Amino acid sequence: MIPIKLEWKRCQDGVDIFDTSKHGNPYEGPFARPRSKRFEPVTYDIPNLENPIAVSFANIRNETDALAFINRYGMPADVPEVSLEATAFAARQIRKLLVAANETDKVRRANRALEDVRLTPAFDQDGPGGTARLVLYPASLSELVQMEIAFAHEVGAQLGTCQHCRKHFLTGPLTGRRSSAVYCSDRCRVAAARKRNAQTGVR
Numbered sequence: 001m002i003p004i005k006l007e008w009k010r011c012q013d014g015v016d017i018f019d020t021s022k023h024g025n026p027y028e029g030p031f032a033r034p035r036s037k038r039f040e041p042v043t044y045d046i047p048n049l050e051n052p053i054a055v056s057f058a059n060i061r062n063e064t065d066a067l068a069f070i071n072r073y074g075m076p077a078d079v080p081e082v083s084l085e086a087t088a089f090a091a092r093q094i095r096k097l098l099v100a101a102n103e104t105d106k107v108r109r110a111n112r113a114l115e116d117v118r119l120t121p122a123f124d125q126d127g128p129g130g131t132a133r134l135v136l137y138p139a140s141l142s143e144l145v146q147m148e149i150a151f152a153h154e155v156g157a158q159l160g161t162c163q164h165c166r167k168h169f170l171t172g173p174l175t176g177r178r179s180s181a182v183y184c185s186d187r188c189r190v191a192a193a194r195k196r197n198a199q200t201g202v203r
Contacts, residue, residue, distance in 0.1 A: 001151065003126075003135045004046045004119075006144045009039040010074040015067060018081065030063060032070050033081040042074065044144055049157050050176040053141070054148035058098060058159075059167050060091035076142040090142070095168065097149050098159040106153040113149040164188035164195075 011034040018033045044053065053073055060066050066087045075082055076090070097113050100106040119136040127133035138144045152159075155173040162169060162184035169184035171177045183189040 001046075001154070003133065004138065004144065004147050004151075005124075005135050006044045006138055006141065008042050008044060008074050008141055008144075010042050011035065011071065012038040012040045014071050015075075017063060017067065017084070029083060029085045031081040031083055032067060032075075032087070034075070039074075044073075044141070046144070046148055046151055048174040048176070049148070049152055049155070049170050050174070052148045052152070052170060054094060054098065054145045054152070055159075055168055055170055057091055057145050058094045060088055062088070066091075074141055076145075077140045094145065094149065095159070098152060098168075098170075100153060110150040110153040113146040117143045117146050119143075119147075160184075162188050164192040 013035040015032045015034050017030045019030045046052075056069055056073070057076075060069055063084045066084045069087075070076070070082070076087065097109045100109050118139045120139070122135055122137060123132050124135050125132055126135075138147055152170060157170045157172045157175050158179060160169055160171050160181060161167070163182045165184065165188050167184055169175075169177070169181075171181045172179045183192060
C-alpha cells in the first residue's frame with residue numbers, strides 16, 4: 001500500500017464542552033471547542049492496524065469519550081468547534097463500516113468509507129535509507145480514519161468486542177492479534193482471569 005500520512009494539529013490546552021442550549025439555542029446541543037488558539041503539530045500514518053485511530057473513534061460512546069478522543073488526537077476536521085452529537089453519530093457509522101459479512105460487503109463498506117476522502121499525492125524522503133517515495137496525504141483526521149477502515153477491509157481485519165471492557169478492537173492480519181482474540185489487551189485478559197478466579201474462589 002502507498003504510505004498514508006497526515007500532518008495534523010492537537011489542541012495544546014485541550015478542549016471544553018460548550019453547551020449552546022445555555023446560550024439561547026436549545027437545538028444544537030453541546031460542542032467541543034479548543035480552550036485556546038495554541039496548537040501543536042502532530043503526524044499520523046498507517047504503518048499497521050495494531051492501534052488504529054479508527055477504532056479509538058469507534059469506541060466513542062458519550063461526551064466524555066468524545067472529549068478524550070479530541071484531546072488525544074485533535075479535532076476530527078479543521079473547524080473551530082465540533083458537535084459532540086455529530087461525533088457520536090460518526091462513531092456509530094464507523095462501527096458499522098468496520099463490520100462486513102462477506103467480500104462483496106467489504107467492497108461496499110470500504111467504498112462507502114472512501115466517498116468523501118480527498119488525497120493529495122506528494123514525494124518525501126522517508127523511504128528506506130532516506131529514499132524518495134510516493135505518499136498520499138488525507139485532508140483531515142476523519143479522512144485518515146476512513147482510509148484505515150478501507151485498509152482494514154483490504155487486509156481482512158475483523159472488528160471484535162472485548163469480553164472484559166466491551167471496547168472494540170481489530171483482530172487478524174496486521175493487528176498484532178489472532179483472529180480468535182477475545183480481549184483487547186493483556187491488561188483485560190489478566191483482569192478477566194482474576195475476576196473468574198475470584199468468582200470460583202481460586203487464588
